[in-house]
Amino acid sequence: MNQDELKLMTARLLAGELAHEDFLAGMSAALEAAANPPAVTLDFDRQRRCGFPEVVYGEGKSATTIAAIIDKLLASGVRAYATRISPEKGEFLLKHLSSRNDTARYNELAQVFRADPPSLKAAEPKGxxxxxxxxxxxxxxxxxxxxxxxxxxxxxxxxxxxxxxxxxxxxxxxxxxxxxxxxxxxxxxxxxxxxxxxxxxxxxxxxxxxxxxxxxxxxxxxxxxxxxxxxxxxxxxxxxxxxxxxxxxxxxxxxxxxxxxxxxxxxxxx
Missing domain, CATH: 3.40.50.1970 (Rossmann fold)
Structure with missing residues (x-):
């Protein structure tokens, strides 16, 4: 759902042309689509199989798609890591998470982005x-x-x-x-x-x-x-x-x- 569609749906709700239930269903579908981009299938079982979660390769993906993937990873309780993130995408991701995650960091030299779930406690390094x-x-x-x-x-x-x-x-x-x-x-x-x-x-x-x-x-x-x-x-x-x-x-x-x-x-x- 783009911004124009959201405005139209909200206007219809305020005008009494759209039932509250239908508005909420539409919003729920839009949020679900944002959290699960159609071209992405996340592998939440990888940490159990391979020891570490899935890593996001940033080249060729839009900033909004990367943000949606990172949101989903963090919501699942895993540490998010994305490589080949341009400075523009890095700035977008930092702003996206700034108000709700103080672990987000971007390394411009390495062009990588990292963020941890807020509830995850830091462990002692091993090896x-x-x-x-x-x-x-x-x-x-x-x-x-x-x-x-x-x-x-x-x-x-x-x-x-x-x-x-x-x-x-x-x-x-x-x-x-x-x-x-x-x-x-x-x-x-x-x-x-x-x-x-x-x-x-x-x-x-x-x-x-x-x-x-x-x-x-x-x-x-x-x-x-x-x-x-x-x-x-x-x-x-x-x-x-x-x-x-x-x-x-x-x-x-x-x-x-x-x-x-x-x-x-x-x-x-x-």
Whole structure:
């Protein structure tokens, strides 16, 4: 129902041409349509099956559709998370939730939006993920990974600008990430960083190639191929600029490790 239809229905109600029951039925149908956009089928069972709720991919969706999806997710008691949200859509979503949800936040650099149900209590982070960037140009992708990891309730440490152009920088930061359950390496150019990190840590290293680089980088294809050809056995790779995917995989690894550690400690206490 658009604004003109709503005005017409209200005018008919005030003029006595529309029964109260019919007005309420029409309003109920309009609200239901807004909460369940016709082109969207939400998966409310995903958290039970897969451990985490459905994530909204913002590109190609209108701001009103994203808002309706987030409203429905929050009403179901799950933490809402949307990626690839433009600044204009982010501003719309913040205004949409500003009067009723003080947890809503938008990260313009990462272009992600998050909001928690007001009744949901914050939990202690479980597990640890390190996100390491080769250069500051990789920050938007790294921030998408960080937001994803934190949305999953996993502890996160960020280490920036330690690429192979200055190889002395990485070993100096080793104490900060050596105990991680998983490491996300975000790099463009020749993307050698995951191989170097993989030689230092006893955990999975997830390479996220970025499109940062000059012409022969081919929009990140060179970085992707370099990571795929890593000689470090603990390195695996996701798609170009896929900060969400890298962060999500690392978050899954870390959260399961954290759960097993908590279970062991609880067993020891008993």
């Amino acid at each position: 640890k993920v390190a996100i390491i960037t080769a250069g500051t140009s990789d920050l938007p992708v790294a921030e998408e990974a960080r937001e994803t990891v934190e949305w999953m309730g996993v502890g996160c440490v960020m280490i920036h600008d330690v690429g192979v152009a200055g190889p002395h920088r990485l070993p100096l930061r080793l104490p900060e990430f050596i105990d991680s359950d998983a490491v996300v390496c975000v790099a463009g150019m020749e993307a050698a960083l995951p191989s170097i990190v993989g030689g230092y840590v006893p955990c999975p290293v997830i390479g996220v190639p970025t499109s940062v680089g000059y012409g022969a980088n081919f929009g990140g294809v060179a970085a992707l191929l370099s990571m795929l050809n890593s000689c470090a056995a603990n390195v695996t790779v996701v798609n170009i600029n896929a900060g969400f995917k890298g962060g999500y995989l690392a978050g899954l690894i870390a959260s399961r490790a954290g759960e097993k550690l908590a279970a062991r400690e609880a067993g020891d206490d008993n």
